[in-house]
Amino acid sequence: LPTYPFEHHRYWVDADVANNGKPSLRATLRKRHDVSTWFSTPSWQRSAAPSAPDAGAAGTTMIIGDGARLVDLLTARLAGQGEHVIDVRFGSHFQSAGAGRYVVNPGRADDWVELIAALTSNATLPDRIVHVTALGRRRGQRRVGRRDPIEALQATVATDHASVLFLAQALSGLSHPIRMTLITSGVHSVRGDAQLMPERALLHGAWRVIPRELGHVDGMAIDIDLPAPSSVGEVVLVDRLAREIRGQADDDVVAYRDGQRWVRRFEAVALAPAGVSPWRSDGVYLITGGLGGIGLSIAEHIATVAPGATLVLLGRTPMPPAHQWPALLATPTIDPALARRLAAVQRMQRSGCSVMLPAADVTDIAAITAVVADVQRSHGRITGVIHSAGILRDALIALRTPTIVSPVVDVKARGLLVVDQVLAKHPPELLVLCSSVSSIIGLPGQFDYTAANAFLDSFAAAKNEEGHTRAVVVNWNAWQEVGMAVDAIKVAVARTDTVEPTTESSVHLFDSVTDDGTTSVRTSRMSRRRNWLLAEHAVHGGDALMPGTGFVEILRSAATADDPGNGPVELRDLFFLSPFTVLPGEVRTLQVKHDRTTSSLVVFSETETMPHVTATALPAEGTAQPRVDLDAVRSRCHDRFEEFDGYSNQPFMDFGPRWGNLRRVDYGAGEALITTVMPVEFESELQALWLHPGLLDMAIGSAQAIVPGFSEAETFYVPFSDGRVLAHAPLPATAYSHVRLRDTSAADLAVFDITICDETGLGIVEIESFTMRRVPPGPSLTARRAEPHHSDPPAGESPIETALREGMLPHEGVDALDRLLAADIGPQVVATSVDLEQWIAKVDSEASGIDSGGDDASGTSAQYER
Template sequence: KVAARKLVTSHAFHTSMMDPILDAFEADVRAAKPKAPRHRIVSCTTGEWLSEAEASDPMYWVRHLRSAVRFAQGVKTLSEGTDALLIEVGPGDTLVSLSKLCVPGAEAIASTRHPRRAGDDVVCFLEAIARAFCAGVRIDFEACHRGESPRRVELPCTPFERERYWVDPAEEREGELVEARLADPADWTFGVTWHRTAAPLGGALPGRVLVVGGEPEVVDAVRRTLAEAGVEVECTADWRGEEKAEAVVDLRLFASLDGLDGVAAEERCFLAPLSAMREVAAGVERGGEAPAALFVSTGLQQVFEEPVEPEKALVLGVVKAARAEIAGARARSVDVGEGVDVSAVGGIVAAELAELCGDEGAEAASAWRAVGGEAATRWLAGVERLGLGAQGDAGESGVGPRIAPAPPTIPSPHPPRGDRPKPRRLRTGATVLITGGLGGIGLALAEGLAEDHGARLALLSRRGLPDENSGEERDRAVLAAVERMRSAGATVLALAADVTDADSLGAAIERAEAELGPIEAVIHAAGVAGGGLMALRRDEDAMAVLAPKVRGTRLLERALAHRSLDFFALCSSLATAVEGVGQADYFAANAFLDSYARSRAARGDGGVVAIGWEAWRDVGMARETRIPGAGGALAEGREESLAFGLSSEEGRDVFERVVASTLPHVLISTRDLELRIREAAREARRVIEAGNDGTDMPAEASKAAKAKGHARPKLDTAYAAPEGETQTALVQLWEDLLGIDGLGADDDFFELGGNSLLLMQLSAHLKERFEVTLTMRELFDTPTVARLAERIDSLALLADVGGAEGGDDEETEEFRL
């Protein structure tokens, strides 16, 4: 069936139906002699600013008539680099809703009511003016009230909505005081350690398993072991997430990445598994079940001091995101050491698969190593407090600066590197290159180096130093910081460069060394804030997050290969240790940095360190990251994280402690990290997992349900009573999920505090109540009760027309016109 809706329009613009009139249209436009506009305009054809040449070219307007509208790109261009306020001029708020989807967090206002909505046009317009005024727009009130004699009305400073609030006792968290901030900065430093565990207990294997990729002898070992256990096995070279199987064993990362360039490596390690799990997520939204997914690799984890291939760590972002975002998902990374016999791989896969299929809350990653001539044993990662003192040494509360310790009775399968590397240095007057140097963390660290060490600083950023006449608050803060450093006697060189472009980066380094002398230390703080559910994340957006950290690091390594650096600090994130939602690309990029630092340490280079930063309160990615559609408890959790975050002064102190140590990877947490990891995993599960009967609400929905009884807040949309059985049932469902009484048919789900996580719960309830399955994108497109009811009723009508042919197992595909 093809679901469609007639588009009410005077002409079929931007379609082939315009072709017959294009020549005549060009002639009319040419006769009109178009000129450049007086005000800046974003082109619907290109999505970029309209140039004078385009505006005066008749053929451009022909393309404008015929080509597709680049609305999303146009909105992004309009909002780029500014706190833009978008105002929809015309009936309704369709463009407002679309703008908020294109640019999460965008401030957008509808100026007139939708024709289908009841209400007074003048009141709607005045409310739009009021919202614009509150957003900081200068309003010409004389023009608004021309011909009238308005009076000033004294209003209270606080709106009184006659709502009673009461502070309920805090929920107990199984005795874990995650909220407690550790007093001693030495206790904020944590390291990843590995401990040997027993092999997984035997369990039931899935009936059908898909084995993907891998070297022939490894595939044969896995296939043979599973087949002997009675499992139906299908082997394939690729996996797109569409195949019908109870479990998938992906062996594509078991082979070495040697011979692959950066793009091909990222495709194999990140995009391929991301695409597959995205399709799995879509299948779950359609009512299916997620297969257990086992990503088997070699050379991914560093249990002892063995070499690793950093790009393989990218798959960890997909694994963690799948576990946090897909209902019922069971995903795990299993790394097999090079000393493990190939014949044993089948048994390892069978053991891991049996446990994974039986325990959805099991570990996200494990490793198998053969040590001391013994058979392969299983290892799991944990965290331990390091207690790094001011000189990088371990304090009394720490376990000492070490990497993934092995019990002393078990020899490492890899030879030791010899003497431990000497501590890194923060020399006075050193020349330090900082990528992302005008960003929040980069600039904060630069100020510390200038003030405490008299460093000569080369600050790289994509835009370079802002214009002195810029009115942007962020630009003024950057200029003020640079001026403070220079006034204190520091030499500061700000350069515009793209760390993902070899020529641009090389030219910047060449100029920096010509003016400041040889580069002696590097801080790689360049990055792009990630954020977005895996099911909705486009490949190009995800790769843009990876680029500065993955390609940028590799290009820095190449450009500075012949220099002996005092230190090479990589700004990673605590997100690699704490499970979260909407962070697949950001987690993957930082997991690469962590692995890269360990790989350099395994080669004897002690100068590289990855710092898994806690959130910084005032600057950094934690403040900039936005997850589209996220609000409510998720937004509250983010604000809570910032409240416990580092001040700039604390961040600089921790940086010096880490750099002074010999560790290749240090995690920073102002709270007990082990408790945070357990709490985050538990909370993510509660938010995502929901029973189809609606009795097992995620935490966010249950919190809202407890608060049921709050009155409908004042919204931009006038109240419209629900009409008909479908709208009435939906209103009841929304009220239960959101904890708000008196909702109307035209109320916006997201304006009421809903988010993409609650949409997942809503989808399950819709399937149970109406026997329809809607994807996340469809739910985003129908944010009001009225529009959602219309969609549900149309699907019911199509089902009635089509009859009851085909059972629940019949595959259907919907094409949207």
């Protein structure tokens, strides 16, 4: 369920080349329509400890420890093997204590930045990092007594979990390869005998995401049981851990129990439809997030198969009182989400269920205590809890706000502990936790979502071991039609691709401006859907490409923005340095900077140092407009003529309606006269966009046939520079463009002078030394034009769109839930409509920079351009 918009440029060669014509791995991630094949469960398998690395392989290891005995032993062991060990401990503030010893405040992001800066300046950046602070007793637990799990969670979030985030953020600016090992105790139930501390699973979840995003980092997480001090087992374990830290094992989730090494695998389990329904008509079910997509689907399902059950659907948003529902449902403007909820609740009630809709925050213990008391008073004991409350806040590690607060972890982890605590005296028979495959795969952008789901996974095992409640955690993949994945797409679409109608907004080139009096910077968020400038000018079958004339009008608009009269302007020394392309579904920011002191203009996207276009702007007030003797030009251009219905006959570009303005070209010797007529529906745009890009493009580029050797089917010119563009007034709807070929002496360059005039011959726009560069039809234009493999995802599809397309329908999801509850195959069950192993392989290959073939939707951190 990756919702972060990993829209980036793709520099990989095409799928059919990279993959010998085989479909990409992404294309093989296809929905399995037989629900019985969707399931797998974790299975721990014995594995040999890695062999001792060569003595010569010593390097620098940074150990982040928190005073545990094992940390000292490990430090001594690694140092004894010739490793240079850097010792980092938690304290109140950053300190360099000398001799490779540092103190950091784990919850202060700046301390981690200072630490990495200090290591960089001392040339001691580690080759290996070991994080070993979540070991032994619960954080803050004294020798005697049980720490309140909620407090333990908060303490772990504020120290260990925060330290992982801030460390990863500090490392995200490096490129130095680092192998990172996380060592914890109490996270995995390997043999069912460990005392579990699910809050530590947060670290395991988060740890999985780091290598997904930081291409230079490799990560493994090890859960251990602590041997008795000074025992043989302790010596063995320290030796094994030192080997893991210095080794190259591929396993990323490992456990040590009694010195023996275990690795986690997932075993497929075929599950037939449930024979007996797991839901009881006399059951009382509390569903947190019960009015959300999955919660409501499960509630409706229970109402269908167990009519008479009590359904308590908890969410923060209060529902309108019942007496208002008929009127609300009859209102045409009702919010569709509310209508869906009200209608669903009415159906449940009609099937004989009692439905309660308390509004409360699941993390608020007082509120949940009141809700539970109310339910118990009116309906007796709560027999089942489905924890389906959750939120998404996806962002890359490097872009996350450096704060220890995580609302995502709060709702899932703290919310669960609150419910658990409130029900402690009367525990439910059944507890179902809605987790995600993200905790297993570690999806980029989901640092805290993955952590929160890993918490649920560990909690289910811990709860089962307590023995009062049957706890089952389900690692779902995306649900179609309902829920947060669907909502995330809606938000992404709203955020990225707001379609603007062809009204006055279609002449607005800029979304925002900053101006310090000397320099102005105008910014546009550009997408194909939003900007006709891109949508109507696409390389045939491929990317939208900002037309050169689009840049010219952007420069003119920026240069004249100070002038309320939008007066004449002269652009000089205009260089087209790099193209600006936009993929379907992509949004790119384009900026134009105008320095009034130097009159310089720069158009850039990512960075000003890599501009797309540069130019100088000069006022041209009072400059005389030239006269073109149209009759004389016509009489010279009588060699031949072509007439058009708006569009030229070229095979390279897909033009939109604003480009449909070409009427006629008359050819002479080294000169031509182009006639353009703006379609009437776009005429109004000419006043605001003096150099209307659609019109100007046709007016200056449609006479390339005057270049000797030109072939319509094979020759393609792109703009290279303009010596001078002088705009006296807006282009007229009917324009005549007198094009003169000045020079073709340089190989592959053609230079033109152009005057565009109105019907009377009055010069409106003068262009001198318009230089075009010939590009070969082929790689540069057609790189993205290869026909997609028949099973490849649609071009421009984001990972979440793919995930949703291959996701499960609500009726399949509840069917899967029934099957796995009826089967009783363990506390953790993966239920995913696509193959888990293939998915992991795909994400692994992307993280290691090996494109498995044509996946252009996600990849290594190096690919995350924006």
